[in-house]
Amino acid sequence: MSSISDIIEYYLKKMLNESHSGEVEIKRNELANRFQCVPSQINYVISTRFTLEKGYIVESKRGGGGFIRIRKVRLNTDQEYFLYCLEQIGQSISQVTAEHLISRFQEEKLISKREAMLMKQIISRETLQLPIVIRDQVRARIMRALVTILFSDEESDQ
Numbered sequence: 001m002s003s004i005s006d007i008i009e010y011y012l013k014k015m016l017n018e019s020h021s022g023e024v025e026i027k028r029n030e031l032a033n034r035f036q037c038v039p040s041q042i043n044y045v046i047s048t049r050f051t052l053e054k055g056y057i058v059e060s061k062r063g064g065g066g067f068i069r070i071r072k073v074r075l076n077t078d079q080e081y082f083l084y085c086l087e088q089i090g091q092s093i094s095q096v097t098a099e100h101l102i103s104r105f106q107e108e109k110l111i112s113k114r115e116a117m118l119m120k121q122i123i124s125r126e127t128l129q130l131p132i133v134i135r136d137q138v139r140a141r142i143m144r145a146l147v148t149i150l151f152s153d154e155e156s157d158q
Helices: 004-018 028-035 039-049 078-089 095-107 113-122 132-150
Strands: 023-026 056-061 067-072
Touching (some): 004 039, 004 067, 028 039, 039 067, 078 095, 078 132, 095 113, 113 132
Antiparallel strands (some): 023 067, 056 067
16 A cells, blocks of 8 residues: 555656646645645655655745645756766765665666666665765765766667
């Protein structure tokens, strides 16, 4: 059985996919009423599942006419996407942020579910048993290498 967070995420992603503009505007209270949950549940889903690393920009306006706007980031070329990924990785990256990038690769069908699982295991804190500062730097180096291979034009020898 799916959690309420999964159901809300699915609903919002479906709305985004059906939107011609690539964005949706929602009212938090209306969405909470629709799913019979507290508004903070909507905040939780949006803040954890619609992040920049996952390819979304979220804007909000508070008050009576307030709304939350979710927009899917669209990058026009592989080169733009590659540079965006390198920028997100930087010189140091947390496990959560790296996992969000990997999830986005899977969502966009750049990698399979199995490849995503392999990548997540490679960059996990269990695999990289190092002090945090060093671990995040090593993780960033691994992620840059993986992203470089992912966006490489060269065909690998089979």
